[in-house]
Amino acid sequence: MILETRGITAGYGGVPVLQDVSLGVEPGTFTAVIGPNGSGKTTLLRVLLGLLAPTSGEILLEGKPLASTSRFDLARSAALVAQDAPPLWDFSALEAVLLGRHPRRASAWFDGEEDIAAARRALASVGAADIESRRVATLSGGQQQRVAIAAALAQEPRALLLDEPTANLDLAAQVSIYSLVRELCRARGIAALAVTHDVTLAAMFSDRVAVLVKGRIVRIGTPAEALTAEALTEAFGTPIVVTAHPVGGSPVVLPSPEAGR
């Protein structure tokens, strides 16, 4: 396990959002966390990244307690692809990716040859080598998300945590981002964890799905194991049908049109 929680309870202002959550991410594995709004998905990411301290339970980074790890060391092990980060309109793509070099820079102040090379490698590995000097404001949503992932990769992390990586992206971009994340897991042994509402997409590309409801993990397993009609109907509180994808056979999760009547 690169990063894992053991029996975590966490929340804001004394109200627990996560309760007794144990979840880990393993090298080379892509885990998706799904669940209704307010189920604690983003809070889980915040806890894993040390942005929110749990009220009880333990977080381990490569076997060591996260609480005794410095921000800097954590930044070399785990990177975030945020959902609602302020847009870096005036940055060039390369400049945005270089932000990720912060915990890795040899010089305290300047970007060195090594950093620029690493940022270029990161851009190349997300298939965005050709846009390095474009302003972020001129990029499409999918390209911006690739740049955000490249910035995370520039940290050279062992775990990659993504918050709603395909929100507001078109179908082609959604598929390409997910297949990119899976490829990064396979090729580099990165442990990826994405929290998402795109259940069907997550089922297509992830190795493992955890269903989070009201702060508890109610199911975890391969997409086929975790994503059953009964479990999802109960989790989301609306009738849900699960069928097999005509291509590849992964679960396709559909709400029922009769719900809400």
Next chain:
Amino acid sequence: MTALTRNRFAFAFVAGLAFAAAAALIAPMIGSRFIGWQSVPGDSGGTVEQQIFHTLRLPRVLLGLVVGATLAMSGAAMQGWLRNPLASEYTLGISSGAAFVALLAGETALAGVPGGVPVAGMIGGLTAIGLVWALARRRGGLAPGDTVLTGITVSLLFSALTIIALNKVATTRAVHVVRWLTGGLDTAGYDALRQCAPWCAVSMVILMAASRDLHQLAAGEDLAATRGVRVARAQLLTLLGASLGTAAAVSVCGPIGFVGLIVPHCVRLLTGPDARLALPVSALAGAGFLALCDGAARYFSRPEELPVGVITATIGGPFFLWLLRARRGQ
């Protein structure tokens, strides 16, 4: 390429330095009468021109350089901190908060204490920005639009308090205080410079130290934190640095508006958004800008002179409105 390499930093820094140096050479010659550098040799005991040059112009230009650098760097830091080009030490109320408390301190027993007025001013500036922060804070950071609106409101509040305080000031002092409140560099000798320069220097060192983290904060508090930045510490340093510098400048020159708004904005058009570069270059450009504006203040209504705050506001007001419109277009 936009990476901040050593060479790129050096190039931009030297360019900024050249601008500041050119302004420092030109500004002392401008005024109600032209005084060329060739008439300078000799000391303040010499001709009238030499006296003007040594006791009036030179200290004033130096003060303008220091104050301009400090205000511009503080403004750049505030814009980085809030990720909002409309933020500055002026539009966030730091200047008026500092002016109010510095006025109170200056008119009471604290006036004689070395450093008393600037430190009191800093407390005022911090109070103002603390108020703005408390009022505009949301989960996950400050809402940028609300913050500037709140800042301007807090600024108006402190201006009103200042007017009330002004009523209590003896009539003989009042003219002086009103002049100070308009924001001007009209001092004689090096006392004013001696009073504020050390604090300005400390402020700029603090802000330079924070600029690396400010650059990271462009991506938001969460991403900065996950990249190894100690966010609260960086924000606190930025606030302290900007408040200290602004207060030091205000306690001597009064609130000079818009320097911290115009200069960083124009600088970023040239340097790009990287705070590690934009902050020091803003300081150099701000130094030159204020020294030149003050030259203009001496020149345009000669033999009288305008407070430089009037000049910066005349340029800065329309500039601010233009920024507002440009932002709405985005």
